[in-house]
Amino acid sequence: METMDARTEDRTESFLAHVQSGGLVETGDWMPDEYRKRLTKFIEMHANSELMGVLPERDWILRAPTLQRKLALTAKIQDEVGHAQLLYRVVEDLGKPREVCLDDLIAGKSKFHNVFHYPTRTWGDVGVIAWLVDAAAIISQKALLKCSYAPYARIMRKICWEESFHILHGRDVILTLVTGTDAQRELVQEALDRWWAPLMMFHGNPIPAEDDPMVRWRIKSQPNEEARQQFLEGYVPQVWELGLTLPDPKLRRGDDGVWAYTEPDWNELMAVVSGHGPASQERLAFRRLSRTEVDWVARTVLAEAA
Amino acid sequence: MPSVYEVFRRERPGAAMQHAGSIAAPDERFAEIYAREQYGRRGESDALWLVPRDAVQEIDDFVDEFDLKYRRVDGYSLKERLKEARELAGSSRRDEPGTP
Numbered sequence: 001m002e003t004m005d006a007r008t009e010d011r012t013e014s015f016l017a018h019v020q021s022g023g024l025v026e027t028g029d030w031m032p033d034e035y036r037k038r039l040t041k042f043i044e045m046h047a048n049s050e051l052m053g054v055l056p057e058r059d060w061i062l063r064a065p066t067l068q069r070k071l072a073l074t075a076k077i078q079d080e081v082g083h084a085q086l087l088y089r090v091v092e093d094l095g096k097p098r099e100v101c102l103d104d105l106i107a108g109k110s111k112f113h114n115v116f117h118y119p120t121r122t123w124g125d126v127g128v129i130a131w132l133v134d135a136a137a138i139i140s141q142k143a144l145l146k147c148s149y150a151p152y153a154r155i156m157r158k159i160c161w162e163e164s165f166h167i168l169h170g171r172d173v174i175l176t177l178v179t180g181t182d183a184q185r186e187l188v189q190e191a192l193d194r195w196w197a198p199l200m201m202f203h204g205n206p207i208p209a210e211d212d213p214m215v216r217w218r219i220k221s222q223p224n225e226e227a228r229q230q231f232l233e234g235y236v237p238q239v240w241e242l243g244l245t246l247p248d249p250k251l252r253r254g255d256d257g258v259w260a261y262t263e264p265d266w267n268e269l270m271a272v273v274s275g276h277g278p279a280s281q282e283r284l285a286f287r288r289l290s291r292t293e294v295d296w297v298a299r300t301v302l303a304e305a306a
Numbered sequence: 307m308p309s310v311y312e313v314f315r316r317e318r319p320g321a322a323m324q325h326a327g328s329i330a331a332p333d334e335r336f337a338e339i340y341a342r343e344q345y346g347r348r349g350e351s352d353a354l355w356l357v358p359r360d361a362v363q364e365i366d367d368f369v370d371e372f373d374l375k376y377r378r379v380d381g382y383s384l385k386e387r388l389k390e391a392r393e394l395a396g397s398s399r400r401d402e403p404g405t406p
Contacts, residue, residue, distance in 0.1 A: 155327055304332070304333075305333040
């Protein structure tokens with residue numbers, strides 16, 4: 001028993017050295033339990049977010065202003081569900097079946113991203129989500145192309161490619177609205193005012209890289225604050241150039257290129273992602289309902305195939 | 307239980323099939339539908355291969371027990387020998403062949 005432990009310890013050490021020096025891991029490779037657990041939890045949360053992320057947009061399929069917009073929005077939703085399928089596959093190969101992931105999600109045992117816990121009140125929200133939420137997401141996702149777990153990194157390439165269509169769709173919606181009537185312009189501004197706080201929380205509270213176990217295992221390589229700075233650097237000027245404003249008087253680019261901003265309420269972030277956001281329970285209830293409603297389809301299909 | 311299919315895709319005619327990812331499907335009909343949707347709906351693939359995961363035979367150990375260097379690029383150390391050959395040839399290398 002003692003020798004086994006020493007052996008596992010040695011293997012863990014060399015695994016850590018392997019991933020830290022840029023080495024990659026494949027599904028069948030030996031990996032320490034901690035690595036497998038953290039990786040599974042992380043990818044599962046990503047999958048959950050893709051799946052739950054379609055619900056705020058789904059509310060607007062029937063209310064889309066034109067047929068073209070309705071089709072584009074539906075296509076985006078299909079993309080996101082497809083991402084969830086691919087990601088749950090990766091999780092499944094790590095040992096956690098998709099069915100268990102879906103059960104844990106509706107039981108509130110696993111998390112999904114903060115931005116999907118908020119309601120979508122107007123068509124302006126749809127534009128802001130597709131443009132800025134997807135922009136914030138693509139920054140994290142691009143950094144994940146360097147993840148030490150190669151099957152996840154490979155799927156991320158496909159996901160990033162598809163997300164770029166969403167940003168185009170979002171920008172198109174926003175540009176149409178800001179070049180429209182005053183009421184349309186106000187719609188965007190009002191949505192932006194509501195979405196700014198959740199967007200600033202999106203990348204998480206700043207954790208020094210040396211204290212972050214996710215960075216240690218090279219599951220993540222980009223510190224949270226770096227992702228947020230990249231988002232601000234890329235998108236605040238794009239918002240401002242449209243004559244729109246952001247509800248943060250402290251928001252300003254320093255001479256050193258670092259953006260200053262009002263510290264987000266990290267307690268709110270924790271509360272929201274643990275199921276206490278304004279739309280958390282409604283979304284989970286809907287997810288529960290669809291799981292129950294389509295259960296017979298899964299059973300029939302599997303029975304037929306058997 | 308659904309079974310897993312590995313999906314390979316060819317980006318354009320003439321290119322090699324490349325592993326794209328995997329899908330889980332109850333049978334081959336569903337596997338085809340899922341693969342078309344996941345890997346072909348934007349015209350990003352010219353062809354797909356679906357292979358049941360169980361049918362994939364993997365080999366991932368390539369032990370060179372007898373150190374067969376002559377099969378590898380690093381098995382030929384031309385640099386030193388070329389230097390030696392040039393030295394042997396001496397000044398004649400700069401002169402036209404046949405000059406006294």
